[in-house]
Amino acid sequence: MLVLALLCAGCSGTTGAGSPAPAPPPPAVPPVPGIEAEVVRMRTDVTVDGQVHVRVTDTGDEPFTVTGVALDSPGFAPLPATALTAEFEPGRTIALRTSYGEPDCAAQVAPLAARLTVVRPDGAVQELRVPLAGDDLDVVHREECAVAGVLAVAGVELTGLAAREEAVTGSLVLTRSGDDDRAVTVVDARRSVVLDVAVDGLPLGLGPGERRVEAGVEFTPASCEPHVLAETKQPFVFPLSVVVGDGEPVAVPLPVDQAQQALLWDLLERVC
Template identity: 35%
Template sequence: MTVMPRFATGALALILLVGCAPPSPQSPAPLSASAYRSRDDDAVGGQFQVTLTGLSDIAVSVRSVMLDSPGFDTVDPTVREVALGRGTRIDVPTEFGAARCDVAPEPASVQVSTGSDTTVVVPLMSQNDTLNRIHAEECAAKDLADIVTVTMVPGPLPSGPAEPLPAVLTLDRRDGDEPLRLDEIRGSLLYALNSEAVPVTLASGNTSIDIPVTLTTASCEPHVVADAKKPFVFPAWIAVGDGVPVYTRIPVPVSVQRQLVEYQQRSCVR
């Protein structure tokens, strides 16, 4: 019978203990992150605000912020360079990608690129259930797009620079026969959108309805115009049958964008 030396037995026991030991806990992130949505986020579309708060006595250099959620496609990070010490905070507009409606959006986190060329993963808390609300709205909008399409066609430019630009908003039924009620429309950061005909209903048995609307310039301030990243996002809310209104966005193709830019340039020269 072979006898194992005592020192070898002790070494083997030590190896087994080390191998079974739990991993050392990771250091907590030097930042906290929470999500909320502002009215401006509704106007811009596709984004929400991430509030970053410093938790370390040593200032953390933030370079960019990106959402990491199972319920949304990944998009490019938002570049924001700032140093955050303990108790200091900043709101960072953060974009989200297309919703993945077969999975929940939480738990979620934000990937924060820091000045040390590293990425810190920070758990994302959600004020007023922000992320779940956005996810539910985006998925409802996908379902709505299978039922109705919305188009906006501007008319000819008005003769006077101070006059509104007339346009026609059209609802076209794609599926079903329930009443479709356009409850509300809103303008973008650069263009006000109004209609005395809204709210209006596309009744059962009808396939389309034309709604007269007007557009006016919301701002001629050079810095507002220059900083407007999404000037052509026009929110709308449509209810199917007795359902609650669903948030969607009025598509604005390139040809219509050009008309709106020309109208704004003429309006702001007066």
């Protein structure tokens, strides 16, 4: 019995120092012969919440058609497949637009795959799970989870917007979300493509023990160039640089609802 006990002393999942052994990496998604895929975030995706592209390549010697694409990752809530029709020939690469779900910040992005509905030349339909190369979705996961981490400590709100002669004014409000008492500080506010934003008295800090703090905010036109106004995809994206405690700054978008957007459009039309 003593020999058995000594032999089993090394059976626990610990390292030599007595700490738990690191978790094994998740199993890789097996390759699919004749098809390769990569996830990419294009410039057009940055302007649309929750969107990326899956770049699919026919690496085999026969054509096929893709009629549906979805992302498969533990780090994001699953969504229904995006219906489409993309016809592939050997060597052809096509970028397929699709959406990702809400991030699960307690999970890793890997193993990452694309779920493709593939129609073969003989009419056979296959549901395939193709491994996804590329790290753009890892970047999305880090960015969105960083924002979620900030908002779990303090909410950000734009209130009381009103039209002035050549501006729209209101208040930027920070409200503590729960029991986390770390300081939250807005250190910078950046303009959009067509509108400048100025926050009074930056940095705006919500100190330990404080539940709410606010500062005045003013929006003015940054550009009246007709082509800029016509072509902009992000007229109301105002990134705030926010620090929680002694952490690194996080780019948190200032929320602008539909009624507030209408006021800002009216400002551009009135002044420009």
